[in-house]
Ligand SMILES: Cc1cc2nc3c(=O)[nH]c(=O)nc-3n(C[C@H](O)[C@H](O)[C@H](O)COP(=O)(O)OP(=O)(O)OC[C@H]3O[C@@H](n4cnc5c(N)ncnc54)[C@H](O)[C@@H]3O)c2cc1C
C-alpha cells in the first residue's frame with residue numbers, strides 16, 4: 232500500500248530507494264518471497280492506467296505535441312516532473328565544451344524512466360563480462376555470463392521480451408520459452424536487411440520488452456518462483472491482466488493496457504498484491520544512516536510535500552535511485568566513521584562513470600517513395616536490429632578501435648505528426664501548395680534512420696563527485712560531472728557514420744547531411760544516450776571496487792547497490808535488462824542471507 236507519515240511502519244526488513252528498473256525488480260523479488268519492504272521514491276505517484284495519453288492524437292495537444300523545453304520528447308511523453316532539467320534539482324558540469332560535457336536525464340515519478348524508456352532489452356554476452364581479459368582494456372566483472380544467465384531468463388519471462396535466438400557470437404540465446412515471438416518487420420526493415428546482408432552485416436529480430444502475445448501464465452509462474460505457491464498464484468493472476476500489444480500507439484507515452492514493461496505496470500502491482508510492499512512517494516532520500524556497529528540502519532529523507540525531514544528504519548538498505556543518484560546518496564552519507572562518504576574506503580565511489588557511444592545518420596530511399604498508406608506504427612520500433620558483427624576482425628587487429636556497437640534503425644509510416652512533411656527542402660528545393668502536398672505524400676515513409684549504440688571503456692577522467700558549493704532546493708549537495716571520451720570511442724563513432732552511409736547507399740538512397748569522418752564531431756555528448764552506468768562498480772578487490780559480486784558494498788555489508796552503478800563495463804547492449812537481472816540476483820542473495828540470519 233501507499234504510506235505517509237501516518238502509517239509508515241517503525242521498521243522494515245528492507246528499504247529500497249528508487250522505483251525504476253533496479254528498485255522495481257528488487258522490491259518484486261523480495262516481496263514475493265515474504266520480505267517486508269519500504270520503497271522510497273522521490274517522485275510523485277503515477278498511475279499509467281489512468282494517466283497515459285495513449286490514444287490521443289497529436290492534433291489534440293499544444294504545438295501538435297512537438298518537443299518543448301519542458302517536454303523535450305514531446306507533449307505526450309510519459310516523463311512527469313523531469314527531463315534534461317529537473318526544477319530545483321540542478322547539477323554541475325566541470326566543462327560545457329562538447330567533448331567534456333555530461334548530460335543527464337532524470338524522471339521524478341513512480342517507476343522512474345521505465346515509464347518511457349525504449350524497451351530495447353539485450354543481454355550482455357560472455358565477452359562483455361570479461362572485457363579486460365579479452366583485450367587488456369578497462370575492467371573485468373567479478374562474475375561471468377553463466378552467473379547472470381538464469382536471471383536474464385527470469386526477467387525475460389516476467390516482463391515479457393520478444394526476440395529470437397540466432398546463435399551469433401557474443402549475442403546469447405535465451406532458454407527455451409523465455410522469448411515471445413518477434414513482430415513482423417516493416418517493408419523498410421526488410422529492405423535494410425536485404426541490402427545490409429550484401430555488405431556482410433547481419434540483421435536479426437530485435438529484442439524489446441513488449442508483449443507480442445499474452446504471457447504464459449500457466450507455465451512461467453513455476454519457473455519464476457519454484458516452490459513458492461503463493462508467489463506463483465499472485466504472478467499468474469497478474470500476468471492474465473496484461474494485454475498484448477495493439478500495434479498502434481507510442482510506447483514512450485506509457486502503456487495503459489500493460490503490454491510493455493514499466494516498473495509501474497509490471498513490478499509494482501504484484502509486489503503490492505503480496506501485501507509486503509509499502510511505497511512512500513515524494514520521499515527524497517539524501518543519506519543512509521549507520522549505527523554504532525557500522526551497519527546501515529535506515530535512511531533520512533525529505534518529504535517533498537511538507538519539506539519535513541524524516542527517517543525510515545530497516546535491516547537492509549538497497550540503493551536503486553539510478554547510478555548517479557545512488558552515488559550522490561553514498562557521497563552525501565558522511566560521518567565521523569565514513570568521512571569520505573559511505574562505502575568509499577576505496578575512493579572509487581563516483582568513479583568509472585560510463586555512457587553509451589552514440590552516433591546517427593539518416594537517409595532517404597527512392598525505392599520506398601509513394602507506397603500505399605498503411606499502419607506501420609508496429610511495435611514502436613526495433614522490430615529488427617544489427618548486433619555487433621566484427622568480433623573476429625577486431626580481435627585480429629583490423630579495426631582502429633576496441634569494442635563494438637549494435638545498430639538500431641527505423642523507418643516506415645508512423646502516425647503523422649507535426650514533423651511529417653517538415654524539412655523536405657533538401658529533396659524538393661522548397662515547394663508550396665498542391666506541389667508541397669504531393670511531395671509530402673511522395674516522401675512520407677521513405678526515410679530510414681540509423682543509430683549506433685556502442686561500448687565505452689571506463690576511464691579515470693569520467694566521474695562524478697559532490698560539488699563543493701551547489702545544492703538543490705532542499706539544501707542537499709549536488710553532483711558535479713567530469714567527462715572525457717577516449718580515441719576508442721571517437722573512432723568507433725566515425726566507423727558508425729561510414730557504416731550507416733554504406734547501408735543507405737546500398738539501399739540506393741541518399742544520405743541526409745554530412746557523413747562525419749572526425750569521431751570527435753560524430754560522437755554524441757556523454758550522458759545523452761541516457762545509458763549512464765558505473766560509479767559504484769562491482770569487483771573482486773575491496774581496494775579497487777565499491778561492491779562485491781552481489782552489489783553488497785565492501786564497507787557496509789547490509790548496504791546494497793541495485794542499479795547501473797555496479798556496472799564494471801558498459802557493453803554495447805542497452806543496460807536495463809542487465810540492471811534487472813543483477814537486481815534479482817542481489818535480492819536472492821539478500822533473502823538467502825536473511826535465511827542464514829546474517830542480515
Ligand atoms: C528516453 C529513454 C529511452 C531509453 N531506452 C532504453 C532502452 O531502450 N533500453 C535500455 O536498456 N535502457 C533504456 N533507457 C535507460 C533506462 O531507462 C535506464 O537504464 C533505467 O531506467 C535505469 O533504471 P534505474 O532503476 O537505475 O533508474 P530509474 O529508472 O531512473 O529509476 C530511479 C528512480 O529513483 C528515484 N530517485 C532518484 N533519486 C532519489 C532519491 N534521492 N530518493 C528517492 N528516490 C530517488 C527516481 O525518481 C526514479 O524514479 C532509456 C532511457 C530513456 C530516458
Ligand code: SF4
Nearest residue numbers: 476477480482486491
Ligand atoms: S505499441 Fe504496444 S506496447 Fe507500446 S504502448 Fe502501444 S500497445 Fe503498448
